Amino acid sequence: MNAITLIELSKTYPGGKKAVDSVNINLSPGEVFGFLGPNGAGKTTTVKLLGGMLRPTGGSCSIFAIDSVKEPEKVHALCGVVTEHAQMYDSLTGIQNLMFYGSVYGLSSSESQKRGLELLNQLELSEAKDQKLFSYSTGMRQRLSLARSLIHQPKILFLDEPTSGLDPESAQNVHGMIRHLAKEKGITVFLCTHQLRYAQEICTRYGLMDKGRLLAEGTLDQLRTKVCSGAVMKIKATGVPSDLSCHQTPEGVLEIPIQSEEEVPKTARRIVESGGNIYHISTKLPSLEDIYFHLTNRKENCR
């Protein structure tokens, strides 16, 4: 059974803005789905539709075959959500906030406390557990929000920019945790992010949105095939024949677009045969960032 299903999902806001336009996605349990796209692409709106916080104006979406509109309570019980503006209580301490949300999900006080302390420990917030939330920094709040979303051991986690405002160490810690949750616990993660390099490290599939439309979807390899095939050969050499069409970086590295691996030895041979010396040679496949910019037309070529 699919963990997450979107069928022709659409949302037009009352003012007439079409934020999500006929989006289809199927995700299996345990996937870490990177939902990418520029500001205003419709990512947060999609998360709100899936979490039952908004009603679609067209199509449908479901979590383990449970319709987000028809049975929102069941959907809430299965999902944890982290958004940029998570609702928590400033006058309560970290652990009190977690225990409160534990009780909302029907956990006993001792269960909430045990689980809350574990999560605070995992998110490196143990020292701040008795501090009231108003004294938390942005990054601490963000981590507490992640702890809150996990208190009831959800099967699906919606993370909307979970690492915005986190320092690099905390961001790495959160990314490690996301990977662990998916791999060891089988949790399905729906991750909206602008951090494409991190996304490439932790996601198993991707969806690229722009202006409410899903432009492309698939694994990195599938996206490379669909969107941006070919690679770039990078060569540091002297005596390169002038007819080899190439672009030189400021560091003196030549970048030559290639369509197949065979072009690597062929090019190397040509350089050597014409008296050149090769100091370094490598190939680079299109990164997620290359694919993203290619799709959203912000860069002309895949490099």
Ligand SMILES: Nc1ncnc2c1ncn2[C@@H]1O[C@H](COP(=O)(O)OP(=O)(O)OP(=O)(O)O)[C@@H](O)[C@H]1O
């Ligand atoms: N409550 C609302 N009423 C009207 N329009 C809205 C509302 N919320 C969002 N929108 C519009 O819907 C579009 C999609 O917004 P959304 O927040 O889903 O984008 P996003 O992909 O999450 O962007 P970001 O990367 O900036 O978080 C935008 O044009 C936005 O202005």
Ligand SMILES: [Mg+2]
């Ligand atoms: Mg958003």
